[in-house]
Amino acid sequence: MKFKLVKKPPVSGIKSILTTLLSIFIALLISGIFLAFADVNPISAYKDILIESVGSVYGITETLVKTTPLIFCGLGVAVAFRMQLWNIGAEGQLYMGAFGASLVALHLNTDSHFIMISLMFISAVFFGGLWALIPGALKAIYNVNETIVTLLMNYIAILWVDFLIYGAWKDPKGFNFPISAEFTSAARLNEYFDSRLHSGFFLALLCALLVFIIIEKTVWGYEIKVIGSNPKAAMYAGINIKKNIILVMFISGALSAIAGFSELAGVQHRLQHAISPGYGYTAIIIAWLAKRSAFGVVIVSFLMGMLFVGSDSMQIYYQLPVAMVSVFQGLILFSLIVAEFFKEHKIVMVKE
């Protein structure tokens, strides 16, 4: 008896989703082994994640708070993926968005909520978009590997924010902590349901809808898809690939930058060192899992939001570092690759 892998027609619909869910389940099983190594009972840990994240109204709003930046970054990465652009710099673009928003919030003197928030938003989009435009232009003009450049630029963006909060923007009343001054109430997004859930969440849903319409329903969205799936055909069809690379990278960075804006205006109300516990990196998984669909991004972001809320409680109950989330995510990606493979292959036994 011997085992052999043979190709089969790709599975579709429900079967495909079930395979994906099964792979996530297997990733959780393997993560459980590592949890056990860290002296944590995996079953009770998973139960805690579930209860903390969706077991109460408070939990659900907290999950939605974490879902918000994930939707923005996930959309950003997904838009770039459409064109086979590997923008893995969402984390840095988020930080540059946060920088742009703070630049306005800390220096503009107005009581008008509308003016303040609008300018913060525009500034965030500008700086985050520009940050992604650099690797985009390098890719378009010189064909420089965008994966590595976007990634290296994350480190620079984070150091840039550090530079400001340890230096010029340090709050004189901050007891020497590396934090900026607190934003005025004009620079804060409205909160709802007596919780931390802020209007950024609804903006995220709106952005998802917009991205969906642009990608699926417009000629331009179609062009991007063609470039992504067959660049040669796109060239013959007269689509300007270089221009589109730069434009798509700008939009991609701008979306991630809105995450920085909404985190600061909606939740943190000041610039500080750890704005993001890795939302930008998680966005890569979200875009991949969601198969680049805007609707899928919203769903997967919610699942990842649960993971972040759960990890917060695991940090408190079990003293596990936030990095446990990365372990989950890495393993989920590994098992997804295997799952994708088995959607197109099956094992058969052959007699020798």
Add this chain to the structure above:
Amino acid sequence: MISIIIDATIRAGTSILYATLGEIIIERSGIINLGIEGLMLIGALAGFYTTYTTESLILGVFAAVLVAGLAGLIHGILCTYFKGNQIVSGLALTMFGVGITAVLGKSMVGQTIVGFKRIEIPVLSKIPIIGNSLFNQDILVYLSIFLVFLISFFLYKTVWGLNLRTVGENPYAADVSGIDTYKYRLAATFVGSGLAGLGGAYLSLAYTPLWIENMTAGRGWIAVALVIFSSWSCKRALFGAYFFGGISAIQLRFQAMGTTISAHILQMLPYIFTIIVLIIATIKIEKGSSSQPESLGLVYDREDRK
């Protein structure tokens, strides 16, 4: 002063050199491994933990190579047998490495070991100015330079090396001529990942004999960029790694001298220079002959054989 800077350059560049050599071997087989950052962390922790518990630096080195090599094999298997997307799989490896070392390494934070000692080479180390910085280093520095030449020799002067390069250039042709492409790719991933792990262990066993969460600080990504800069050649990787090492050394030197430039801005320099170097290297590659392996990053499926 010059002596101190050369010394610091070599020490800061060595971990990158190991990682770059590792990535060159892997990419020569046609696989891109973006998991280097994670593998370096895994190596750094495995090496530190082993040395901490056994008090043997040699065992620490072996553990780093072995554990990182095995972790890299996950990537290798996914990219060969499971035909996975190499970029996604590599990123997953980095995420996994960053996470698992933070979780499992928590108890190691703040522990101390005695790191590798410098070995003074007689006579040569007495050469004025450069002698003490070049010939009074720890064994891992000497080993890394030896490996540059060994791997170069292996790739260009041995049958195995030729086979490996063929697999990276044209796996279909390699397969037809009886070379087991998957085995070569797996072996390259194992060895290359092990070297990346050794690069990480250099940090935790010699450079700063400590374990700190995320202590590689992006060196793995710089190594991936340096592979392009060095156009997949080991000897050029040596210069690339020391170039980076030089910039970090000068940067640290500035900080130590109490300059008014912010430490955060100085810390950006290595990343900025790596990007600039990458741009220059890419423009050169685009213009003329590229030594990038033809099949780099592509899935090889025997059933698609042409």
